[in-house]
Amino acid sequence: MKSRIPVVLLACGSFNPITNMHLRLFEVARDHLHQTGRYQVIGGIISPVNDNYGKKGLVAARHRVAMARLALQTSDWIQVDSWESEQVQWTETVKVLRHHHSELLRSLPWKEGPDQGKVDSAAPAAVPELKLLCGADVLKTFQTPNLWKDTHIQEIVEKFGLVCVDRAGHDPKGYILGSPILQRYQDNIHLAREPVQNEISATYIRWALGQGQSVKYLLPDAVIAYIKEHDLYASPGEE
Amino acid sequence: MENSEKTEVVLLACGSFNPITNMHLRLFELAKDYMNGTGKYEVIKGIISPVGDAYKKKGLISAHHRVIMAELATKNSKWLEVDTWESLQQDWIETATVLRHHQEKLEASSCDHQQNSPVLERPGRKRKWAEQRQDFSQKKSLEQTKTKGVPKVKLLCGADFLESFGVPNLWKGEDITKIVGDYGLICVTRAGNDAQKFIYESDVLWKHQNNIHLVNEWITNDISSTKIRRALRRGQSIRYLVPDLVQEYIEKHSLYSSESEERNVGVILAPLQRKTAEADT
Numbered sequence: 001m002k003s004r005i006p007v008v009l010l011a012c013g014s015f016n017p018i019t020n021m022h023l024r025l026f027e028v029a030r031d032h033l034h035q036t037g038r039y040q041v042i043g044g045i046i047s048p049v050n051d052n053y054g055k056k057g058l059v060a061a062r063h064r065v066a067m068a069r070l071a072l073q074t075s076d077w078i079q080v081d082s083w084e085s086e087q088v089q090w091t092e093t094v095k096v097l098r099h100h101h102s103e104l105l106r107s108l109p110w111k112e113g114p115d116q117g118k119v120d121s122a123a124p125a126a127v128p129e130l131k132l133l134c135g136a137d138v139l140k141t142f143q144t145p146n147l148w149k150d151t152h153i154q155e156i157v158e159k160f161g162l163v164c165v166d167r168a169g170h171d172p173k174g175y176i177l178g179s180p181i182l183q184r185y186q187d188n189i190h191l192a193r194e195p196v197q198n199e200i201s202a203t204y205i206r207w208a209l210g211q212g213q214s215v216k217y218l219l220p221d222a223v224i225a226y227i228k229e230h231d232l233y234a235s236p237g238e239e
Numbered sequence: 240m241e242n243s244e245k246t247e248v249v250l251l252a253c254g255s256f257n258p259i260t261n262m263h264l265r266l267f268e269l270a271k272d273y274m275n276g277t278g279k280y281e282v283i284k285g286i287i288s289p290v291g292d293a294y295k296k297k298g299l300i301s302a303h304h305r306v307i308m309a310e311l312a313t314k315n316s317k318w319l320e321v322d323t324w325e326s327l328q329q330d331w332i333e334t335a336t337v338l339r340h341h342q343e344k345l346e347a348s349s350c351d352h353q354q355n356s357p358v359l360e361r362p363g364r365k366r367k368w369a370e371q372r373q374d375f376s377q378k379k380s381l382e383q384t385k386t387k388g389v390p391k392v393k394l395l396c397g398a399d400f401l402e403s404f405g406v407p408n409l410w411k412g413e414d415i416t417k418i419v420g421d422y423g424l425i426c427v428t429r430a431g432n433d434a435q436k437f438i439y440e441s442d443v444l445w446k447h448q449n450n451i452h453l454v455n456e457w458i459t460n461d462i463s464s465t466k467i468r469r470a471l472r473r474g475q476s477i478r479y480l481v482p483d484l485v486q487e488y489i490e491k492h493s494l495y496s497s498e499s500e501e502r503n504v505g506v507i508l509a510p511l512q513r514k515t516a517e518a519d520t
Contacts, residue, residue, distance in 0.1 A: 027476035
């Protein structure tokens with residue numbers, strides 16, 4: 001029986017704030033990869049973007065990281081990583097992937113022992129792959145002029161791989177067909193279908209909070225409590 | 240604005256809740272924000288009333304589990320609660336009757352409060368609401384409480400429910416009239432235009448349109464119980480679509496399977512059965 005390739009999923013983004021939809025991305029992606037029979041998802045990483053990304057309404061990284069941590073309290077396989085948010089400046093996605101990939105390789109267990117000869121050392125543990133997890137809307141942004149470097153896009157899809165969860169109003173297959181780089185490496189781009197349409201955008205969450213409206217059941221209770229405690233998103237976003 | 244000028248409202252949602260999902264819970268939150276936002280109402284409570292097993296819907300699992308899941312889902316809510324009266328009845332109960340039951344209960348409690356006797360019918364479930372009411376009575380004089388009147392029960396639903404009024408033989412005309420005339424409907428929908436059209440095309444609904452509140456659901460939230468059950472059959476994750484406690488409960492009791500989905504296959508839905516029986520007599 002062919003053994004499965006271990007995979008870790010990495011999601012980059014603002015997570016401003018994290019929502020149930022972000023969390024769903026991981027669950028849907030994991031189910032999808034498992035169903036191919038070729039992969040075994042062994043972990044998930046949420047990497048909130050650096051404050052210097054400069055996006056409108058972005059609250060401080062320490063809050064976004066704390067909220068993600070609270071949201072993931074009940075998850076046994078996804079965790080938040082603050083490396084990207086702690087860098088001095090904004091870091092391109094491909095560099096975040098490179099960082100986490102080398103961390104992953106460094107953390108691999110090495111079997112050592114005096115009786116090495118008895119242990120079947122012929123089959124080395126499979127090297128885990130790190131794949132970028134995103135929604136179809138992110139795939140579309142590859143087309144935006146000057147947003148991504150072509151060499152980076154290539155490295156992402158060639159060296160790492162993409163798991164893209166579809167989203168209403170987007171045509172991921174179309175985006176792939178429209179890009180020579182993506183087309184060449186389409187085997188490394190996994191399109192996962194989310195059967196339950198769930199358009200919980202963080203933008204809506206921020207708007208609702210600004211209006212004093214309920215966001216319960218759209219994001220974990222612990223995150224809502226944190227937002228209230230720290231008075232986040234109470235007014236229209238700052239520049 | 241004086242609180243006594245606002246009509247107190249209790250939102251009642253009937254349905255299979257097979258299982259309850261985050262979408263069901265969102266309906267309540269959206270409806271409450273909307274009604275409170277009009278300035279005319281104050282939503283004081285939300286009631287989830289799972290349907291009885293006698294409804295005979297395909298794939299409907301035992302009321303016992305559905306009630307527990309709903310209770311787990313509302314554990315951390317300050318205003319939502321589960322009522323088991325409907326689910327405990329032997330026969331299937333028409334929605335209008337469930338509404339009447341809850342309205343009468345409110346009226347009975349209201350009388351008790353005006354006589355200053357504490358209400359603790361069912362300590363476990365009622366306590367939250369009774370405490371609120373007692374606080375309120377202590378703040379206002381008896382006179383003012385009388386002026387405010389009894390809270391009104393309104394039926395909370397999605398657009399599919401509104402449109403089910405059009406399904407032949409599913410509803411009695413007089414029940415639809417009672418629901419929109421005597422109580423009122425709060426319908427949360429993405430497709431506001433379709434719902435308005437539906438109201439326009441129905442004389443009964445048109446007549447009582449002031450008692451039908453359409454609430455816009457800006458976020459497409461398609462978490463139907465049917466899809467949840469399908470995902471479970473396929474071994475797919477339902478995390479973040481239902482409250483964690485519900486997901487754990489389902490897993491622990493292996494509630495949904497191909498077998499459970501086959502329940503009541505070939506059996507006629509209770510309201511349709513009743514309609515046919517009445518036609519025959």
